[in-house]
Amino acid sequence: MAQLDYAEAKKVVLKGLLILGVVTMGEVFVALFGNGHIIHGFYLHKIVFYPVMIVLSLYKAYFIVYEFMHMRYEVKGLAMSVLLPTLLLVWAIIAFFQEGNSWHNRRELIKQKDQESVHSQPAPETGMLDDGRTYQIQ
């Protein structure tokens, strides 16, 4: 796509300021609203809260890269050679969050095991003689 002329380009700048400003205000509003700062005691569920935040931030990232960094006006090959490698991060996120979750489970397990106590009498000790039968040790 061709470069914009000067007047149009200046308009894009103003539009960019508005879009990024409004989206950021929106994010902060959702963060405060979702954590009970606007209506006392009202909390947004994480299933709604997290995706809204992530989508709004990804939109800001898209806008910065495509408009401010002019990726929209670059040759497709350049754009793809920069953007496609970032898809590797999708796997990194899945793998490391899975790992973090596993650490969490292990911490819980260790905590649980630490709190275990033995209430019953210890089992009588047993021994084995040469004949293969077990005997209780008195």
Added chain:
Amino acid sequence: MATDTALEHNADVQDGNLWEGGKAPFKASYGKLMMWYFLLSDAFTFAGFLISYGALRFSMPTWPVPDFVFKTAPFGVENAPLIFVTFMTFVLIVSSVTMVRAVQEGHRENKGGAVFWLLMTIIGGATFLSSQAWEWNNLIGKEGMSVTTNPFSNFDEGGKYLSAEELEKAGFQKVETESHGAAATYFLHPHAADVPDNRFFVKADHHGHSLAGKEFSAGNHYLITYNHSTHLYEHGAYLAESGQIKKEEFGPRAFGALFFFITGFHGFHVFSGVLFLTIIAVNVASGLYVKRRNGYEMVEKMGLYWHFVDLVWVFVFLVFYLL
């Protein structure tokens, strides 16, 4: 006619073989292309840090809540969750916008305009850095957060802060001593060794107002008060719903290290950006880029870096302050 055909033929060959040399297949100069690839690699570095933050956060049963940790602002504002960091975000967005203007004026070979908008961008970057300096100073100096100590956490069960009388009634021993030249009072279990881990304090805020008797429920946030005269973390004693007397424990240790390292690494990028913007503004003003006749491409490359710093902040803001 014959020459036309030859030219057309030649053009066809060129279009079909952009990669055979002599042309820039991506229609971008070497410098600009390499700036893009540098930014890609830098994006991976930042992503590595942010993903490790996510993995460590996932691995902890509790994590400090951002709208509680980041609720102070300059000029004594104390209960304004996220307001100051929102201001910092706006500063960075505005400096990104002024950078776009600098690049546009550069394309028009308008020296004065480019220098003016570069200076605006430098001011934006410096404002951001000063704001971050205030934020760090508040966290380290006032609230006592460090790379190894995190005084922010959440209660895992409800309860009520205890007063000195209640603690003594419950059999705790009052210890009145001196620490760094100031009087310190805390309570110990009978026969417990006098080490920081065993000390119970009557909860007071940073202004010294006692919070004894205040009730809270599971999941509520607390900040262990750091006493600046005694240099002690005052772990507030409380009666938990389970009937046990407990004290506030430090939060996940990784939080401080992750926060200071990641925002510090980003701040270092802003700092280097301000230095480079200054160098480029001086070069533009001296007329160096006019001679190159490439529409002040150096300003454009710097613009890419500066927008990237803003782009990274979008994600730092997301993971540290919003989620």
